[in-house]
Amino acid sequence: xxxxxxxxxxxxxxxxxxxxxxxxxxxxxxxxxxxxxxxxxxxxxxxxxxxxxxxxxxxxxxxxxxxxxxxxxxxxxxxxxxxxxxxxxxxxxxxxxxxxxxxxxxxxxxxxxxxxxxxxxxxxxxxxxxxxxxxxxxxxxxxxxxxxxxxxxxxxxxxxxxxxxxxxxxxxxxxxxxxxxxxxxxxxxxxxxxxxxxxxxxxxxxxxxxxxxxxxxxxxxxxxxxxxxxxxxxxxxxxxxxxxxxxxxx
Amino acid sequence: xxxxxxxxxxxxxxxxxxxxxxxxxxxxxxxxxxxxxxxxxxxxxxxxxxxxxxxxxxxxxxxxxxxxxxxxxxxxxxxxxxxxxxxxxxxxxxxxxxxxxxxxxxxxxxxxxxxxxxxxxxxxxxxxxxxxxxxxxxxxxxxxxxxxxxxxxxxxxxxxxxxxxxxxxxxxxxxxxxxxxxxxxxxxxxxxxxxxxxxxxxxxxxxxxxxxxxxxxxxxxxxxxxxxxxxxxxxxxxxxxxxxxxxxxxxxxxxx
Numbered sequence: 001x002x003x004x005x006x007x008x009x010x011x012x013x014x015x016x017x018x019x020x021x022x023x024x025x026x027x028x029x030x031x032x033x034x035x036x037x038x039x040x041x042x043x044x045x046x047x048x049x050x051x052x053x054x055x056x057x058x059x060x061x062x063x064x065x066x067x068x069x070x071x072x073x074x075x076x077x078x079x080x081x082x083x084x085x086x087x088x089x090x091x092x093x094x095x096x097x098x099x100x101x102x103x104x105x106x107x108x109x110x111x112x113x114x115x116x117x118x119x120x121x122x123x124x125x126x127x128x129x130x131x132x133x134x135x136x137x138x139x140x141x142x143x144x145x146x147x148x149x150x151x152x153x154x155x156x157x158x159x160x161x162x163x164x165x166x167x168x169x170x171x172x173x174x175x176x177x178x179x180x181x182x183x184x185x186x187x188x189x190x191x192x193x194x195x196x197x198x199x200x201x202x203x204x205x206x207x208x209x210x211x212x213x214x215x216x217x218x219x220x221x222x223x224x225x226x227x228x229x230x231x232x233x234x235x236x237x238x239x240x241x242x243x244x245x246x247x248x249x250x
Numbered sequence: 251x252x253x254x255x256x257x258x259x260x261x262x263x264x265x266x267x268x269x270x271x272x273x274x275x276x277x278x279x280x281x282x283x284x285x286x287x288x289x290x291x292x293x294x295x296x297x298x299x300x301x302x303x304x305x306x307x308x309x310x311x312x313x314x315x316x317x318x319x320x321x322x323x324x325x326x327x328x329x330x331x332x333x334x335x336x337x338x339x340x341x342x343x344x345x346x347x348x349x350x351x352x353x354x355x356x357x358x359x360x361x362x363x364x365x366x367x368x369x370x371x372x373x374x375x376x377x378x379x380x381x382x383x384x385x386x387x388x389x390x391x392x393x394x395x396x397x398x399x400x401x402x403x404x405x406x407x408x409x410x411x412x413x414x415x416x417x418x419x420x421x422x423x424x425x426x427x428x429x430x431x432x433x434x435x436x437x438x439x440x441x442x443x444x445x446x447x448x449x450x451x452x453x454x455x456x457x458x459x460x461x462x463x464x465x466x467x468x469x470x471x472x473x474x475x476x477x478x479x480x481x482x483x484x485x486x487x488x489x490x491x492x493x494x495x496x497x498x499x500x501x502x503x504x505x506x
Contacts, residue, residue, distance in 0.1 A: 006339070007346035014347070031365040085260065092261035093268065099482030101441040103357075103448060104456065104475050107463035111285050187355040191445055194357070195460070202358070206449075209361040217365075221358050228353035 033215035042219040051204075055223060058200040061117060062189045065124025069185065070178050073129040077136025077177075078170070082162075087137070094133065102127040102188050106195050115196040120189065127188040132177035139173025140166055172246045175239050182235055186228055201227075287469045295473040305477060312454040313481070315371060316443045319378025320436065326379075327386035328428060332416050334387075335394020335424065348387065356381040356438070357445050369450035374443065381442040382435040389431030393424025426500050429493045436485050444478065455481075 015035050020026070022034035045051040076094075080087035106123055113119035143166055151161045193202025201224055208217035269289045275281050276288040299305045334341040360377050367373035397420050405415050447456030455478050462471035 004342050004346060006343045010343055011347050011350065031362070088257060088260040089264045090261070092258075092265050096265075096479065099486065100475060100479040101437070101444045101482060103441060103445045104459055104478050106448075107460050107471055108468075108475065110463065111468065183355070187357050187441070190355050191357045194360075195448060205358060205361055209365065214362075214365065217361060221354060221362065224358045225350075225354040228355060232353060 030212055031214050033218065037215045038218045038222065041213075041215040042222060045216065045219060051219075051223070054199065054201055054204045055227070058189060058193065058202070059227070061120050061200065062124060062185060065121040065189070066128050066181065066185045068121070069125035069128025070132045070181060072125065073132030073177065073181070074136050074174055076129075077133045077174070078140055080133075080137045081140030081170075082166075094130075098130050098134075102184070103191050103195070106192055110196055115198070119196065120192045123192050124185050124189055128181040128185045131180040131184065132174060135173045135177030135180075136170060139170035142173075143169045172243050175243060179232075179235055179239070182231055183228070186224075186231065190224060284466065284468060287472065291469050292472045292476065295469045296476060299473055299477070308453060308455050308458050308474075309477065309481070312443055312447065312456065315374050315454065316378055316439050319375040319443070320382050320439050322375070323379035323382030323439070324386050324432060324435065327383045327431070328390050328421075331387045331390025331428075332394050332420055332424070334391045335397075336412070336416055336420060341391070341395075348384070352384050352388070356442055360446055360449050364450055369452070373450065374446040377446050378439045378442045381438045385435040385438065386428065386431040389427040389434075390424055393427025394420050396427075397423040426497055429489070429497060433486070433489045433493070436489055437482065440478075440482055440485065 019035045022032050022037075042051075076090075080091065102123060105126060106119075109119045109123055113122060147165050147169070148161065151165055156164075189200070190202035190205070193200035194206050197203030197206070201220055205217060205220040205224070208214070208220060272281070272286065273288050273290060276283060276286060330344070334344060356377060359380060360373070363373045363377055367376060401419055401423065402415065405419055410418070443454070444456035444459075447454040448460045451457030451460075455474055459471055459474045459478070462468070462474065
């Protein structure tokens, strides 16, 4: 704990020197607003500006795309694991599409779907899809064979085996995939708003950069970082509750 | 060979059917050519790009940026990660700062970096290095902190100095973790290379994709996306090969 205090002190010193270099004119630049101005901008924009709406637009887009992506990913992953023939049929396509960096898919999707929410939700869903699909497939095909053998010995029906053995055994993998997807999907949400935006935090960020309102630009980055942090923390908390029985093998 | 063919056949057939279906749909006018050109058209453009050698310039530009940014980010991350893993004081000093900076999606840092570094290579390389830095750092710290204490105590008893202890024991012992971080971060680095070229680009594959879209040269756009996919795939293979070469002593649990 003593160690952590030095770390917090370091952050305080860095912030303070940022503030001082800007206030005393050591660094005079449009791009170097004092920290206090950023925080003031954040508060003012939240209270009187449209920052709340901006965040709302980003979050709702993100949530919709993410949920669609992970559901599709889990369904495809399970299907691939349980029906090997389907996996053999469609895996090459997935393997071909997977290495494409998601932002590169924004331009063609703009052609098909325009620059509106539909395009953004689609690209977010596509991004969220792959890690969940791959992880689910791995988890569901790696269920401990003894459990399945025991179930067969007791003549457990296939539906029960799926619900009571395969699903719970796969859950940690699905969640691991979901957490990777969470970070990636947030990146892509911001990127799609930056490239083809009319609303959302990503658009706001680029707008403030063009308008040379650097304090508000940093405020937007702060908001994005806070979103990332909060989403990840919420996810970890949910994960601990859902799979409290699971201890990862080191 | 026969078994392999039987396994690969369904996938190959579906793939060919899909491409053929798109081809026919485009020819029949079901899909607008301005949105989705026929696969054979894209293939022809791809072939021309490859034969003319036109592919080399932009690809080299993007890969050079990725290579330099990756080298800087990964090297710094490994050095810092080992230091943080070995000295608890260093860990305590930097851990809160890193936890503060890590959740920022690195793409959001492109606009401020543009303000400071302009739209040139310095900005792009910095954003790639930033994207690469954090996953490698986190993994290195995790690896270095998890080194078997018996190894470290033995080395200390034998009078090994801290620097060579880091190099000869902690670095190799955390190598599997470092490689896991590298594999994650090369994908992120490629994403950032593409994004930074899209947002503030004058060249490179990312710039070309968005430029071709704006110019409605759709076939070229798809051809470059295919090239990018191949690059992503090959980079992953390269890392896996390097992992096998350097970590031959480490039992990796099979991952697909």
